[in-house]
Amino acid sequence: MAPFLLLLILLSEAASDLIVVTVHSGDDVILPCQADGSSIRAVEWTRPDLKPPEYVLFSIDGHLDPTHQHPSFKDRVELVDRDLKDGDVSLILMNVSRHDAETYECRVVTDDSRRKKRAISDSEPIGTLRLQVTEPDEIEVTVDPGDDVILPCQAPGSSIRAVEWTRRDLKTPEYVLFYSDGYLDPTHQHPSFKDRVELVDRDLKDGDVSLTLKNVSSIDNGTYECRVASAGSRRRKKGIIDSEPIRIIRLQVRDPAGPEDRNSSSVVLIVGLAAGVLVLVAAAVVGVLMYRRRKNMRSRQPAADEASADTLV
Structure with missing residues (x-):
C-alpha cells in the first residue's frame, strides 16, 4: 500500500x-x-x-x-x-x-x-x-434586406500579408474575398459577391480585417469565417489560407413581408372596411326609423287635441 x-x-x-x-x-x-x-x-x-x-x-x-x-x-x-x-x-x-x-x-x-x-x-x-x-466564439449579426453590413474581425499583430473571408457552404477554392499584398484577388471569388464586398480598411491598421457586405439579401444567409496570413507564413494554392479561422460570424437576414403576409393584410383591411360600412349603414337606418317615429308622433298630437276640444263643447 x-x-x-x-x-x-x-x-x-x-x-x-x-x-x-x-x-x-x-x-x-x-x-x-x-x-x-x-x-x-x-x-x-x-x-x-x-x-x-x-x-x-x-x-x-x-x-x-x-x-x-x-x-x-x-x-x-x-x-x-x-x-x-x-x-x-x-x-x-x-x-x-x-x-x-x-x-x-x-x-x-x-x-x-x-x-x-x-x-x-x-x-x-x-x-x-x-x-x-x-476555437473563436461564434457571433451572430442580423440585418435587414437591402442594407449594408460590417462583419467584424480583428487580427493579432500588424504584419498581415493576406486576408481571406469564406462562407462554409461555398466549394473550395471559392471565397467571399481574398486580399493579398495590397490587392484584392477576384480569381476564385464567388460570383454572388462580385462588386459587393470590400475591406473596411485596406491598410489593415491595428489588425482591422473587417468585411463590408453591401445590399444584403436572403442569399447571403450563412456562416462566414475570417482568416489571415502573417508575413512569412505559408498558404495553400488558389488563395486559400492554411490556418484556423480567427473569427466566425453567423449572418441572418430578416425575412421581408411575403405575398401571403400581404394577402392576409389585404383581407384584414377589406374585412375591417366592410364592417365599418355595415356599422354606418345600420346607424343610418336607425336614424331614419327614429326620425319617422318622431314625425308620426307629432302628426298625431294635433288630432288628439282637437278631439279633446269637441268633447268639452
Missing part, C-alpha cells in the same frame, strides 16, 4: 509542475521557460509526439538551426530573447491552430554539458507546458 501512495504523491507533484497555457486559434502565444544561470549554449523546444530528431526550435550559440525543425513550425517560432538574458528561454509560437494543441518541453545546454547528436540535448526538460487551443 505504501508504494502505491508514494506513486500517487509523485504523480501529483509531477502534475503540479505542468503549466497549462490556453490561447484562441489564430493568436500568437508565449510558452514561458526560465533556465538557471546565464551560461546557456543551446536551447531546444520539443514536442513528445514528434519523432526524433525533429524539434519545434533549436538555437545554438545565438543562431537558430532549422536542420531538423518540423515543417509545421517553420517561420512560426522564435525565442522571446535570443540573447537569453537572465536565463529567459521562452518560446513565441505564432498563428496558433488546433494542430498545435500538445505538450511542449524546454531543454537547455550549458557550456560544460554534453548533448546528443542531431541537436537533441542530453538532459531532462526544465519546463513542461500543455498548450490548449480554443
Whole structure:
C-alpha cells in the first residue's frame, strides 16, 4: 500500500509542475521557460509526439538551426530573447491552430554539458507546458434586406500579408474575398459577391480585417469565417489560407413581408372596411326609423287635441 501512495504523491507533484497555457486559434502565444544561470549554449523546444530528431526550435550559440525543425513550425517560432538574458528561454509560437494543441518541453545546454547528436540535448526538460487551443466564439449579426453590413474581425499583430473571408457552404477554392499584398484577388471569388464586398480598411491598421457586405439579401444567409496570413507564413494554392479561422460570424437576414403576409393584410383591411360600412349603414337606418317615429308622433298630437276640444263643447 505504501508504494502505491508514494506513486500517487509523485504523480501529483509531477502534475503540479505542468503549466497549462490556453490561447484562441489564430493568436500568437508565449510558452514561458526560465533556465538557471546565464551560461546557456543551446536551447531546444520539443514536442513528445514528434519523432526524433525533429524539434519545434533549436538555437545554438545565438543562431537558430532549422536542420531538423518540423515543417509545421517553420517561420512560426522564435525565442522571446535570443540573447537569453537572465536565463529567459521562452518560446513565441505564432498563428496558433488546433494542430498545435500538445505538450511542449524546454531543454537547455550549458557550456560544460554534453548533448546528443542531431541537436537533441542530453538532459531532462526544465519546463513542461500543455498548450490548449480554443476555437473563436461564434457571433451572430442580423440585418435587414437591402442594407449594408460590417462583419467584424480583428487580427493579432500588424504584419498581415493576406486576408481571406469564406462562407462554409461555398466549394473550395471559392471565397467571399481574398486580399493579398495590397490587392484584392477576384480569381476564385464567388460570383454572388462580385462588386459587393470590400475591406473596411485596406491598410489593415491595428489588425482591422473587417468585411463590408453591401445590399444584403436572403442569399447571403450563412456562416462566414475570417482568416489571415502573417508575413512569412505559408498558404495553400488558389488563395486559400492554411490556418484556423480567427473569427466566425453567423449572418441572418430578416425575412421581408411575403405575398401571403400581404394577402392576409389585404383581407384584414377589406374585412375591417366592410364592417365599418355595415356599422354606418345600420346607424343610418336607425336614424331614419327614429326620425319617422318622431314625425308620426307629432302628426298625431294635433288630432288628439282637437278631439279633446269637441268633447268639452
